[in-house]
Amino acid sequence: MDKLELAEQIAVLSGCLYLSWKIVKYVWSFLDVEEDPVTVLVTGAAGQIGYALVPMIARGEMLGTNQPVILHLLDIEPAAEALNAVKMELIDSAFPLLKGVVATTNVVEACTDVDIAIMVGGFPRKDGMERKDVMSKNVSIYKAQAAALEQHASSNCKVLLVANPANTNALILKEFAPSIPEDNITCLTRLDHNRALGQISERLNVHVNDVKNVIIWGNHSSTQYPDVNHATVSTDKGTKSVRELVNNDQWLNTEFVTTVQQRGAAIIKSRKSSSAFSAASSACDHIRDWVLGTPKGTWVSMGVYSDGSYGVQPGLIYSFPVTCEKGEWSIVQGLKIDEFSRAKMDATAEELIEEKALAYSCLN
Ligand SMILES: NC(=O)C1=CN([C@@H]2O[C@H](COP(=O)(O)OP(=O)(O)OC[C@H]3O[C@@H](n4cnc5c(N)ncnc54)[C@H](O)[C@@H]3O)[C@@H](O)[C@H]2O)C=CC1
């Protein structure tokens, strides 16, 4: 057989394989094979974030529109009636993906067999309060719930801590649930990340989807550092850096940073209660990207257990830029850090070290 004949045969074979693959995919789509349901726990489910979050999960906004879910909803006894109303509304919504709802005030029942735990339950910050003020109320809740998750959740359960102080609650949960892999315990800074994208999109009058790769470093608090040094915008003329397009370092280094840092407080001031649907939506973003992967060339911010990357003390839950693949996150490495950023990253780490000490003193 000469080379030409061989090439022809390879081409025919490739064509046949491609056609067979298409036929298999076509037939598969008619078989309507359903995935096994994923069990998702939402604590504080009768609260305002919970109320916004559970329909998002049941609609497939967190795990995809082909993924059935079973919802476990936990709240405390005084909120039991309101919790039951959430269950009634879930049933009334007839969500096709929702395969079951357990609404309970029993922590063990709530944690049993959960694959994903979204910890929202706790005491929220009120106008004029700093996160430290809610520390003692919330860390003791997380110490107790750590034990229930460790004993009753699926062995590879992924945990997202939303309740404040989110980073330190996540750390307490990690320390009191030593058998849950440390990479499985994260906290929400995606709301801050999305707020930073929103501010840049408003400033440049571009769609928020065209802005990428901002970073939230550190604590989900007013010391967090929203960093745009590596952020880009997709334009008709290609990808441009945010710094180049904004062309105003003074604004980026001052007003932009404080607006993102203080956004939670600004919402509380205007609404008299803290952000709810934006927090719920960001929690969906966090889990979706963690489980299904970040889009190519894009990173997101997640509060994760520090391994010492970027000189951040190991043993803190600190927000880093991460990419996710096959259900695992990894910290984006090798980004250049200038002096301005270094000082801000250290300041927020310092606050986390203080919070950790305070949390332990509350537990004693
Ligand atoms: N990380 C983030 O980006 C954000 C965090 N938050 C935090 O999320 C938390 C929840 O906020 P909201 O829903 O607005 O508060 P909320 O007060 O409306 O709801 C909290 C719910 O938690 C319940 N709860 C209290 N103790 C509990 C326990 N031991 N177990 C289970 N449930 C319990 C309450 O009964 C209530 O239903 C707060 O800590 C808030 O500061 C809020 C916005 C953004």
Ligand SMILES: O=C([O-])CC(=O)C(=O)O
């Ligand atoms: O500030 C708060 O307590 C609520 C919150 O975390 C936020 O909106 O970022």
